[in-house]
Amino acid sequence: MYDAIVVGARISGASTAMLLSRAGHKVLLLDRAVFPGGKAAATNLVHPPGILRLKRWGLLDELTATGCPPITEYGLRSGPVELMARLPAVDGVGEAYSPERSRLDQILLDAAVKAGAELRSGVSVRELITDDAGTVTGVRGETSDRTPVVEHARVVVGADGSNSTVARLLDAPKYEAHPVLNKSHWSYWEGLPHDGRVRTYRHAGKHAFTWPTHDGLTIVGVALPVADFKATSDEDRDRTVISAFDEVDPERAELLxxxxxxDRWMTGSVPNFLRRSHGPGWALAGDAGYTRDPITAAGITDGLRGAELLAAAVESGLSGREPLEAALAGYARDRDALVTGHYRYTRDHATIADHSREELAFIQAMNRSPTHGRDMVGMFATMVHPAEFYSPASIHALLDHLEPGAGPGWKLRMVRWLARGVPRHLPGATRTADRLVAKNLGPMGQYLA
Structure with a gap:
């Protein structure tokens, strides 16, 4: 009898198993893959909140020892406007890293085993065991040679990806679900200069991206709306990606x-959903409970943060500080509070809509502001909540940094006058300004609305 069975031994599962084992609980970690082996199709980026978790867990030195370079700045170029800003720090951590995924997986898996988790690879879960009240009490599965596996635990955690077997067996419902919004090509390039920057581009319905990663390599790729995703060969993909850079950054296109x-071209796309993440005797972690478009490269960061939340809740229930079911319900609430705002922001970002003149004027204003540029890239990196960035106070402050004269266009000049020029005893003018901003800022304005 185990305290916890964790199904899935990669980012979320290994982290959860490690934390529970460190807390003194008996943990069984299962995965259908045989380690080392398998290669996750990921863009590898870990934002500062994820790096903070690795630091807390004593694993950051192992990551940096792989030679993966720190990333300190993120940027966006859209049409004629370019924003590049230093990442804000969270609890003293202001760097991102893009490690080789297999190395990061192995660091976490080794840490889980070292903490006392029992790893069984090559095991596929086929059924969940429940008691008469419907509480999950264990798993049934089989090894690759069809040897039956039956184990029991006080809680079963599904950390087995967006196509989670555990979630399917539980019929865990999805909500706020949206279909695939775009598809991406990406690969690794050798010989590009490393300058510690994430570059993203938005132009003509394309989202190009590049940043330094492991072994002196650079990730290079482009996301396209599903209808425009037509390349069928590596040569087609080379042309598609490099031509996208031709349109937005000709100098970088020549470097390519x-x-x-x-390496080979990788292709990826995912649906967007939140899924019920707890019930009697069970919980879901990582992509099993919540999957969002990879356009903001937040999957690994979310997996690490979510594992920390879940492990704390499970530990509270297993130790008797509160009933396990109540602890898991608290985890679900905390998980949704943590991710929902960025989920919606990512979903909007993933439509790859071109920015309007008003949006471009605001992005340009962020370059002039001492705080908004930093906070904008912090929002992309899951450090600043979208509702906070697009709050009335933040937008009103940003109005002060719009280009002087006629540059922002008459709509934003009127907004600036309504919000800043009208006497303060006419608060209705400010509300009108807010409505005009919300109407003309596309997805950005939805938060202000």
């Missing part, structure tokens, strides 16, 4: 031509 791709 002068250097070389050193």
């Amino acid at each position: 031509r002068a250097t070389k791709r050193v």
Whole structure:
């Protein structure tokens, strides 16, 4: 009898198993893969909140020892406007890293085993065991040679990805679900200069991206709306990606031509959903409970943060500080509070809609502001909540940094006058300004509305 069975031994599962084992609980960690082996199709980026967790857990030195370079700035170029800003710090951590995924998986898996978790690889879960009240009490499965596996635990955690077997067996419902919004091509390039920056571009319905990663390599890719995703060969993908950079950053496009791709093209797309993440005797972690478009490269960061939340809740229930079911319900509430705002922001970002003139004027104003540029990239990196960034107070402060004169266009000049020029005893003018901003800022304005 185990305290916890964790199904899925990669980012979320290994982290959850490690934390519960460190707390003194008996943990069984199962995965259908045989380690080492398998290669996750991921863009690898870990934002500062994820790096903070690795630091807290004593694993950051192992990550940096792989030679993966720190990333300190994120940027966006849209049409003629470019924003590049240093990442804000969270509890003293202001760097991102993009490690090779298999190395990060192994660091976490080794830490879980070292903490006392029992790892069984090559095991596929087929059924969940429940008692007469419907509480999950264990799993049934089989090894790759069809040897039956039956184990019991006080809680079963599904950390087995967006197509989670555990979630399917539980019929855990999805909510706020949206279909695939875009598809991406990405690969690794050798010979590009490393300058510690994440570059993203938005132009003509394309989202290009690049940043330094492991072993002196650079990730290079582009996301396209599903209807525009037509490349069928590596040569097609080379042309598609490099031509996207031709449109937004010709200098970088020439660098791509002068250097070389050193890995196969990877292709990815995911649906967007939140899923019920707890019930009697069970919980879901990572992509099993919540999957969002990879356009903001937040999957690993979310997996690490979610594992910390879940492990704390399970530990509270197993130790008797509160009933386990209440602890898991608290985890579900905390999980949703943590991710829902960024989920909606990512979903809007993933439509790859071109920015309007008003949106471009606001992005340009962020360059002039001492705080808004930093907070904008912090929002992309899951450090600043979208509702906080797009609050009336934040937007009103940003109005002070709009280009002087006629540059922002008559709509934003009127908004600035209503919010800043009308006497303060006419608060209705400010409300009118807010409505005009919300109407003309596309997805950005929805938060202000």
